[in-house]
Amino acid sequence: MDTPASLLYTAAQMRRIDACALAATGLHGFDLMRRAAAAAFAVLERRWPRAQHIVVCCGVGKNGGDGYLLARLARQAGRDVSVIALAAPRDADAQAAAESWQVAGGPVQGFSGTLPAADLYVDALFGIGLDRALDGAAAQLVDALNAAAAPVLALDLPSGLCADTGARLGRCVEATATVSFIGWKRGQHSGAGLDACGDCELATLDLPGSIFEEESAGASLLQWPQLLQVLPPRPRDVHKGRFGHVLAVGGDLGMGGAIRLAGEAALRCGAGLVSIATQAEHVSALLAARPELMVRAVAGQQELDALLQRADVLALGPGLGARSWGHALWHRALASEKTAVLDADALNLLARQPRRFAATTVLTPHPAEAARLLDSDTASIQANRYAAVQAIAERYHATVVLKGAGSLVAAADGAMPVAVCPWGNPAMATAGMGDVLTGAIAALLAQGLSGWDAARLGVAAHARAGDLAAAGGARGLLAGDMFQPLRQVLAGAAHG
Ligand SMILES: NC(=O)C1=CN([C@@H]2O[C@H](COP(=O)(O)OP(=O)(O)OC[C@H]3O[C@@H](n4cnc5c(N)ncnc54)[C@H](O)[C@@H]3O)[C@@H](O)[C@H]2O)[C@H](O)CC1
Numbered sequence: 001m002d003t004p005a006s007l008l009y010t011a012a013q014m015r016r017i018d019a020c021a022l023a024a025t026g027l028h029g030f031d032l033m034r035r036a037a038a039a040a041f042a043v044l045e046r047r048w049p050r051a052q053h054i055v056v057c058c059g060v061g062k063n064g065g066d067g068y069l070l071a072r073l074a075r076q077a078g079r080d081v082s083v084i085a086l087a088a089p090r091d092a093d094a095q096a097a098a099e100s101w102q103v104a105g106g107p108v109q110g111f112s113g114t115l116p117a118a119d120l121y122v123d124a125l126f127g128i129g130l131d132r133a134l135d136g137a138a139a140q141l142v143d144a145l146n147a148a149a150a151p152v153l154a155l156d157l158p159s160g161l162c163a164d165t166g167a168r169l170g171r172c173v174e175a176t177a178t179v180s181f182i183g184w185k186r187g188q189h190s191g192a193g194l195d196a197c198g199d200c201e202l203a204t205l206d207l208p209g210s211i212f213e214e215e216s217a218g219a220s221l222l223q224w225p226q227l228l229q230v231l232p233p234r235p236r237d238v239h240k241g242r243f244g245h246v247l248a249v250g251g252d253l254g255m256g257g258a259i260r261l262a263g264e265a266a267l268r269c270g271a272g273l274v275s276i277a278t279q280a281e282h283v284s285a286l287l288a289a290r291p292e293l294m295v296r297a298v299a300g301q302q303e304l305d306a307l308l309q310r311a312d313v314l315a316l317g318p319g320l321g322a323r324s325w326g327h328a329l330w331h332r333a334l335a336s337e338k339t340a341v342l343d344a345d346a347l348n349l350l351a352r353q354p355r356r357f358a359a360t361t362v363l364t365p366h367p368a369e370a371a372r373l374l375d376s377d378t379a380s381i382q383a384n385r386y387a388a389v390q391a392i393a394e395r396y397h398a399t400v401v402l403k404g405a406g407s408l409v410a411a412a413d414g415a416m417p418v419a420v421c422p423w424g425n426p427a428m429a430t431a432g433m434g435d436v437l438t439g440a441i442a443a444l445l446a447q448g449l450s451g452w453d454a455a456r457l458g459v460a461a462h463a464r465a466g467d468l469a470a471a472g473g474a475r476g477l478l479a480g481d482m483f484q485p486l487r488q489v490l491a492g493a494a495h496g
């Protein structure tokens with residue numbers, strides 16, 4: 001069951017939820033603002049107990065109102081607080097908040113182009129009301145915050161971040177931490193939003209869960225305990241054939257490593273049998289490296305046919321290349337209508353020869369491959385990752401994993417909220433990590449999971465394994481380091 005803490009909303013949905021909260025509780029907007037300020041001050045005290053000089057930068061709307069009330073609480077607690085106001089508040093609640101700050105003797109200055117020195121800055125400029133790229137004084141103030149030597153606590157959202165897409169609308173505050181109110185915004189959990197938010201906390205403001213019932217969240221965070229249930233435990237009396245036969249197709253001349261990583265990942269994630277169809281030059285090296293793999297040299301479609309007959313699931317694409325060899329195998333493999341995971345060059349070939357899939361198919365593009373699949377460009381994909389992953393799922397009728405910070409999973413029929421992966425780390429941006437993910441998802445499909453379940457569990461296990469592996473040091477993490485942690489992570493899944 002998704003809880004409010006795992007559901008992700010758009011700005012418009014948040015405004016309706018805010019209104020619902022006022023109606024359900026009889027509170028006024030100012031009351032919610034006070035709760036937001038109190039929650040933000042609790043975060044401030046916990047994270048920066050010794051920050052004595054605090055500068056709160058306030059905008060003209062309710063986000064600014066949160067800031068004035070936070071400034072007042074900090075001042076009452078003995079901190080030395082000043083407020084920099086972009087302009088006079090335009091919102092009634094924010095005006096009341098600004099007055100209460102000034103009545104308490106709090107100073108308010110305009111922004112003169114530079115910020116006073118401080119131990120901590122608070123970004124209360126814009127929240128879900130941001131509706132265009134920042135310019136003028138707002139942009140200069142954000143530049144000054146980003147250039148400051150002290151940490152920045154953002155209220156609700158880092159100013160400049162689009163709540164719906166996670167794109168920076170021009171300038172954007174790069175916060176040390178963000179405390180978000182009432183519900184998560186989609187933009188905080190994928191793409192640029194993850195870096196812009198820094199450490200992100202949710203303060204639900206002690207509101208009834210019923211306020212979320214009217215809104216169907218279009219996205220939700222993967223929850224590891226829930227995902228544990230999708231992988232059936234292993235009965236004792238069982239034959240390896242029970243766990244499916246994965247056929248990994250790829251490894252053109254000079255690219256044997258990619259298909260080996262995919263094949264070994266499939267073994268490590270529980271496939272019963274794994275065959276590899278690849279170029280002859282790789283066969284002995286692959287068998288020497290991993291004798292549990294069944295490696296066959298395949299020159300063309302005829303040799304592939306024999307292997308296709310015995311396979312349950314295809315892992316198509318790692319090191320496949322764009323030569324006629326790979327193209328011919330790609331055609332034959334897809335003609336078999338087998339359950340398949342397509343990655344790397346199999347996606348690039350698909351972009352050139354689009355088709356809608358009838359069989360269970362999972363596509364695992366990174367942003368550049370996603371751009372090709374949508375005849376678009378990488379910047380547009382990253383500007384709205386949620387829209388991109390859903391557009392690919394719709395166009396190709398496949399489950400789609402859009403890789404990158406905050407990987408997204410969209411269901412083939414679009415009937416499920418986009419799943420957002422909260423795990424993973426920058427150390428995973430290294431060669432071969434995608435090949436490992438391909439093998440992992442293929443193994444889960446081979447064990448009987450649906451495309452939706454296999455993609456979500458595969459992405460989650462891969463990211464959590466990457467977090468485990470990176471704990472020993474982020475730099476120099478290799479795709480080959482993922483196998484042991486993958487087993488560890490999935491071992492927990494298998495036993496519930
Ligand atoms: N609604 C509630 O019950 C609660 C709201 N909380 C806080 O309120 C903000 C949302 O406040 P809102 O007044 O709608 O908008 P903002 O304060 O985010 O924006 C201010 C204002 O700025 C204008 N604007 C938008 N984009 C730009 C721009 N690029 N340049 C200049 N000006 C811009 C626009 O007119 C906006 O009205 C929410 O995030 C919370 O922080 C409470 O915290 C909880 C209850």
Ligand SMILES: [K+]
Binds near residue numbers: 124127155156158159
């Ligand atoms: K803000």
